[in-house]
Amino acid sequence: MTSESKRDQKNDTPETGDESLDFIRTIVSADLEAGKNEGRIQTRFPPEPNGYLHIGHAKAILISYGIAQQFGGKFNLRFDDTNPEKEEVEYVDSIMRDMRWLGAEWEDRLFHASDYFGTLYEWAQHLIREGKAYVCSLDGEQMREYRGTVKEPGRPSPDRERPAEESLELLEGMRTGEFPEGAYTLRAKIDMAHANMLMRDPLLYRIRKAHHHRTGDAWNIYPMYDYAHGQSDAIEGITHSLCSLEFEVHRPLYEWFIENLPVPYKPRQIEFARLNLTYTVMSKRKLLQLVEEDRVGGWDDPRMPTICGLRRLGYTSESIRRFCDRIGVAKRDSTVDLDLLKWSLREELNRTADRVMAVLRPLKVVITNYPEGQVEDIECVNNPEDESAGTRMVPFSGELWIEQDDFREEAPRKFFRLKPGAEVRLKHAYFIKCDEVIKDDAGNVIELRCSYDPETRGGNSPDGRKVKGTLQWVSTRHAVEAEVRLYDNLFREPFPEEGGHFLENLNPNSLEVLTGCKLEPGLAEAGDGFRCQFMRHGYFCTDSVDNKPGALVFNRTVTLKDRWAKIEAKK
């Protein structure tokens, strides 16, 4: 381990102790020290199964899971399935798959808010008996009127003083399906003049005659988030219920239920800022819109910030974990630079990905002085960052593909690649010099005639002469063909939601599909989960959906840094 990575680890992976802790870990650590919760730590991730997980969820998952891990606690997965109209099993499955991939392990602690519908119902009856809840007959519009505004207090519902017996009976009727949707609601009796709108007699239950993916048709009423969430935490013995900032205003209500119900445990809610990333959108609604309007190929389109999208693009779960460590946990709204995510990936792949030669936009090179029909096996280093990765043999011949971009007939000063009369190195092979440029009738360069120096085998000249450029190459006879998908940011603006509609800021060049790309022959067998660096291009992986033996399809996960592109762009 280098001193660099040691330092990183120290900074990014706080230990219980000397290193600085984020504000949540500071609280957790203090609670532990104070002997709260019998020394237990238990956290949870409570997704609603109505969409796919994205990188923002990854942050939330990794915070809760990471804290449980770090402090010797437990981590639960609980589906917040209180709204049967929007929730589907498809989402349940994808959420579990993505969480496992991220490494967040809930062991045998998989729960559903719907597991607690019975208890929740009994507790609702308890509140009614205590005079702290009542069945209300106001409809949606009336409810809004009675609630007041942020500046004006609300008015009590005419049903606020309904006798407990009557409310109990009506609630039972609601449950058994006696009333149509919207006829009644159950509300907590708190304070219609409270400055916090959520405390103005919030709804506990609404009538919904919908089929639930787990409870079927057993219920005609379903609990609201505020009534289900905190109680579920309490039932499971959650000690620290971590959520995003927008739930901060819900905390007084969360605590009101905990104080007014016979709950077995008293969890504590703590809020942190959710993740935003440049050049993408994170709201479920917008992601769903991209999918439904076919702006992308689906939830797992490699341009999506979803976990499955990032996975298909070629991201490793390790790089996402490291990214989340690096961005930290705080309460201020922030938007992290996408470059930091990309850097987290490159940092890992630079160490772990084997290098391979691929020519994406081929240009033919004929080596005129190379012995007719000869083929040589050239030994190539797999990973200069990792000697244990070893070497491989790649066939070299007198007819090769090189990258079109690696040749300029009229080249600028600092162009180190091939140009008429200039000499470059073919990686691991020989020096070649460009003698002649062949063009078609339209004037396009279609072939280069070059000569090689047999003395430079392996890439060094005995006479000590230097070349500035080193190019990757593929022997035409041995090349395997592939489709290569070059992905770029989904949006062309760092803040796509700012100024106008986000769809107007979609990047029209977020995907470029290249066919007939030439790869070194060893890649013919590349199967599922294969990942490598296409030398001088970037990191690529086989596409998990479309790659087949004999029909290779690669995705560009992320480019390499490109100083030359920067120099060119300046001019």
Next chain:
RNA sequence: UGGGGCGUCGUCAAGUGGCAAGACACAUGGUUUUGGUCCAUGCAUUCGCAGGUUCGAAUCCUGCCGCCCCAGCCA
């Protein structure tokens, strides 16, 4: 402008009265058989602003300014 939050480098983010960590980005130079990696150097006299307390303030006090969240029978 009722309530709840938040304002430290371009972006994240440490710091919690003793004199501004780190990472990414950016810039320059070096090394290099990837214009990759790596290495070196630079990059906040200043912590939203204005006062005040103090020998000393990003940290404490007062006032102001800005941004985010809350009026779904969504979560």
